Amino acid sequence: MKELVPDHQGLVLVMLFVVGNTLVFALGGVAGPDIWLAFLLATVLAIPMILLMARVRSLMGGASLACGLEQLLGKWPSRALAFAYAGYAWRLACYVVSDVTNFIQAVALPTTPQVVTATLFALLMLWAAKEGVEVLARFAAIMSKVVFNVLFVTFLMLLSQVELGEFQPVMYNGVKPVWLGAFQLLEFPFLEVVVLFWVFDCFRSKKSPYRVFLPGFVAASLILLVMASTSLAVVGAERYAQFYFPVWAAVARINISTFLTRLEAIIGVTFAIGSFVKMAACLLAASRSLAYSFGFADYRFLVTPLALGVIPGSQWFISTLLDVELSVIKTYPTSATFFQAVLPVLIWIWVEWRARKLGRGKSSPTQAGGQ
């Protein structure tokens, strides 16, 4: 049975996926005071890739992911592609679990082994992935109201401490840091959205992928821009780059009438919720694409082994907080570039060529299911 997600729920799923596990980290720290420029540049550079991804899904019409891929790419190439992305999505799930468990250990539970929190998160994402994308989207729709309202209130409370002088002079160190910051942001977290390509089974109409991916991504990138810039303006550019969790540090400074203080725990809570959505989506993508690559009709029996594999996986790929930091602020391995940029472009060119051959590109929108 096709799993159909309403557009607005898909949109918030994209938003939470992007904001997800990135919120507290020193995103684009290398750009220094020009962080906002790096964010804008990264957003502008990411939009064509997002559109390209939406275009490929759009060309599938109302068909499910498996059928659409098989029709447009052919049986074996699409299965090989799914196998590759299954590995990528599973590794990303491990990274996200590792991020969140390291974060919790650093800020709250220094003596609790990471494997305890990793196991609980793994069990929950196992459940979410087994329920499917419809349930995950509903979950995101409910939780997004909590997460984004908390972020908005936090932003308002931070405003009194913002020092706009931190952003000046603009591009004092030239354009290079801006580009470096933008590329960092593209790799983590902007173009990780490519995983969501494998999460949605099918869309309501041909325009739905555009309605889901583009506004969701742009809104999330703006939220991250605002939170990162505000944090930088509160803690200063140097400290922003030095801190493991600059947003956390900035929110810790909130002090309203000596009563509303130490609100950083709220940021931690939103981070945990966002991370959960991202890891569940990654697990779902990994299971779905792996099942497709081996020709299984249902992916659910693969969820349990993959989820349990995430527990040791999260300890192998990133074991310490320094590794988390390096994975965030240093350039990602080339594999990320390959999966996030090179492969999507190749897929798009191939699919576009095939669609023209099949005469699909200009056909009228195909409706999938009812309202």
Next chain:
Amino acid sequence: MFFWQRTKKKGPDPRGLDRLSSSLETNLHWLQTDLFASDETIVYRRIKTSGPKPRDCVLVYADNMVKHEYLSQFVLRPLLKAELPKGLRGEELARYLAEQVIEADSSECITGYSQIGDKIMGGVGVLLVDGCPLGLVVDAQGWAKRTVTEPPSESVVRGPRLGFSEDLGVNISLVRLQIASPNFKTRFVQVGEQTKTRVAILYLDNVTSLDLVDEVQRRIEEITIDAVLDSGYIQEYIRDAPYSPFPTIGHTERPDAAAAKILEGRVAVLVDGSPFALTMPYLLVEAFQANEDYYNHWMVASFHRLIRYISFFITTSTPAIYIALISYHPQLIPTNLVVSISAARKNVPFPGIVEVIIMGLVFEILREGGVRLPRPIGQAVSIVGAIVLGEAAVSASLVSAPMIIVVGLTGVAGFVNPWLNDIAVLFRLLFVVLASVLGLYGYVLGVIAVVLLLSSMESFGVPYLSTMTTLVPQDIKDTLLRVPWWQMTLRPRYLASKDRQRLQGRGGRGS
């Protein structure tokens, strides 16, 4: 013969026929030795008609199930005075009696032997006449009934004072009084091998999806059970998500609440003998709505609704957050407060989680102990619990004073949402255990699990969180707040599939 070798003793099988006989004595013999054998509550009133050739008649009924005066006045007395024409037999005789002798306002003929049992158990009188292979059924139900009173479990300050009773007919009429429309339809189903309970499915033909009505009927018809004594039996059989503690079928004792649900496009189910109507589909948001919300000013109603949401959060989360803060994150508590909490906990020998579990357990024992007691004794239990146990426990340093406040607040907040109170206790315990293991993050994991559970639930095909996940303005006008009536122009999208228009124009002072 050993007991396991005994076979079931076969009852007398004198009938041989499924239809009534023309001989009155044969019919009576069957009834007394077979159908109602050993039943001393069945009354056989034998009379003779007037005239030169009097005819033997027997009126059969169950004692205390009929209106005796009614049967005497409108059945027995006219029969005693009647002179039946010669030569009348069979159907002609039955028609003559029904049309020209019996003065009761309804009477019908039955031919089946087995039908007599159902009818008499249903509280009607059956007249058997010699020479007639038909039974005349006289509708004279008259058992003891409760009057229509305000339901104690759903009392209101403002609103109708009517409540359902145990009589299905009365209950349907109470709803029909609220919805005087020809589109209001009722379907009947019989459930229960032994009890043969009548179940009514109520809906609005021009609003409710017929697929939904068919689905409800199908699920009820599939029930195989020997007895249905309350609508709770039906509820448990036909509900979705049977392993979730959250209700997926609503229940109410108020006809106005049932009518309001039907008018939104839901289906109501009434069960004979139960004062609780079931409504479906049931969404989580309904647990936070009260019928009084719609009778009071919308601002007041919205405020009360917000209080209900906040109370649910307090009752499920306060102990867990308290445990997390004092055990793992004391730095997050303002300095003055953490000092006073620390001073209060100085002499307490137990960790926070033990305190919470002890006090929570005491609170639940007091609640369960007081809930079914007569009111004066119930109050005494409350006073003993609150003052003696609470005060003494703090004085003896068994628990800290802040813990008493937390548990008291938690308990009182739970009563704001009576539909969810029992569930709140379960989740409170889950959150406390998780918070005591992983602090705030344990609590968050618990919340994620609960929201995931809610997201995965459906009620009759409608997602359980429907109105909470949508961003469409019209669909959220009756969720967190209750906007003015004139702004709720459409019925809920997920329910009223046929006709969403609730108001034709805006009307009212707000237009």
